[in-house]
Structures are given as structure tokens and as C-alpha cells.
Amino acid sequence: MNSNNRYHPIRASSLRALERSSNKISKKVGQRPIGCRVGRDPRIIDLCRTLPPTWDVDKAFGCDEEIIGNMNETKRILTPLLAVDAVIFYAGGIVLIQRDNPPFAGSYALPGGFVEIGETVEAAAVREAREETGLDIELLGLVGIYSDPARDPRGHVVSIAFLAQGKGDLLAGSDARAAQIFSLHSLPELAFDHGEIISDALALDNQIKVE
Secondary structure (H helix, E strand, O other): OOOOOOOOOOOHHHHHHHHHHHHHHHHHOOOOOHHHOOOOOHHHHHHHHHOOOOOOHHHHHOOOHHHHHHHHHHHOOOOOEEEEEEEEEEOOEEEEEEEOOOOOOOOEEOOEEEOOOOOOHHHHHHHHHHHHHOOEEEEEEEEEEEOOOOOOOOOOEEEEEEEEEEEOOOOOOOOEEEEEEEOOOOOOOEOOOHHHHHHHHHHHHHHHHHO
16 A cells, blocks of 8 residues: 555554554643543544544544544445455466455455555455465456445445456465365355356456457
């Protein structure tokens, strides 16, 4: 991700570090710590404004009433999360990862994940493939956009799926328990709606070959 972007993915360690920093600053200026609902470190304020709208900011981070008021403005606009998936052709088959985390822990799925702030969906697909399979991929085409609100048990997640060709050495990484090559004729039971995505990807591949 471009380090010049103003906002970065929020991690628990970053929240703790900023909270400690805010507490120190608050003590110097005579304010109560951020955990006591008062704290006006501008970095904390900016961070709270970038939290997903479904977060309970007050409980999650102790932001004060002014910040919560700003978040209430944001909460009026609720949008789905954005993800990417890649159907990767490699070594005569399709690459699938075995998920290490819920939902569908232990099940096989397409390599993919959430798009980061400041990142294109194409770049996200390439990054996620590299992180989860060790492969560099060439995107061959857009398979489709999958937006059924019920497709992900965690909530409404829209996925943009790509057809891709992989190269390099296959190696599971990131949150993948394993990365394997499967024949088109012996695919395992798949998580989410990834069976539908693969079917659409094969149709796209046949269309590309005809053209």
C-alpha cells in the first residue's frame, strides 16, 4: 500500500499505540485520558473518523461526545465492504486455499480478501494472491461482481472476481492454512459463493479462447 496515503488499515496494535500517546499528551495538558471519554489528540480524532461505520466507537475506543457526533454523521451512510477474489489457473488446475480463520475455517476457497484504502481492486487481487499463495498473477479478465447481501455470514461484502494466470512457486501464506492445485473435475466443497464464481470464470475462459 502507498505509504503516502493519509489513512492506513487499522490494526489493534496501532490503536493501542495511539491511545498510549494520547494519554501522555492528555496528562500534559490537564485533560483526562482518552479512555475517560475526553481526549483531543488530532491523530486520535482522525483515526476515529476512519473507523468502519458499524463500529461502536465509544465502546471500542472511548472517543468523546464530539467525535461520536462526527461518527453519527458517518453512520447515516452505510455501504458494503469491498473484497476481491481470484480464479487462478496454474499448473493445469485451479489454485485454492484452505481457510485458516472463520467463517468457513478449514474449507477451501479462492484466494482473495478485502481491498485496502487507497488501493485499486486490481492491485488488491494481485496482492492477496501473492500473500496467500506466493504466486504472481496476471489478470486475464473480470469474471463478475458478486453482491448478494447473504453471501458472507460476517455481513454485506461485495466481491469483485478476476480470472488470472499464476506463475512462480506455490506456497501458502497469510491467513491460508494450505494452498493447493485442484483439477477442474475434482473441486472440493467451497466456501462462500466461490463455486458460482469458478463456473462463471470457466465460461469467461471459454469465451476468451473463442475470441
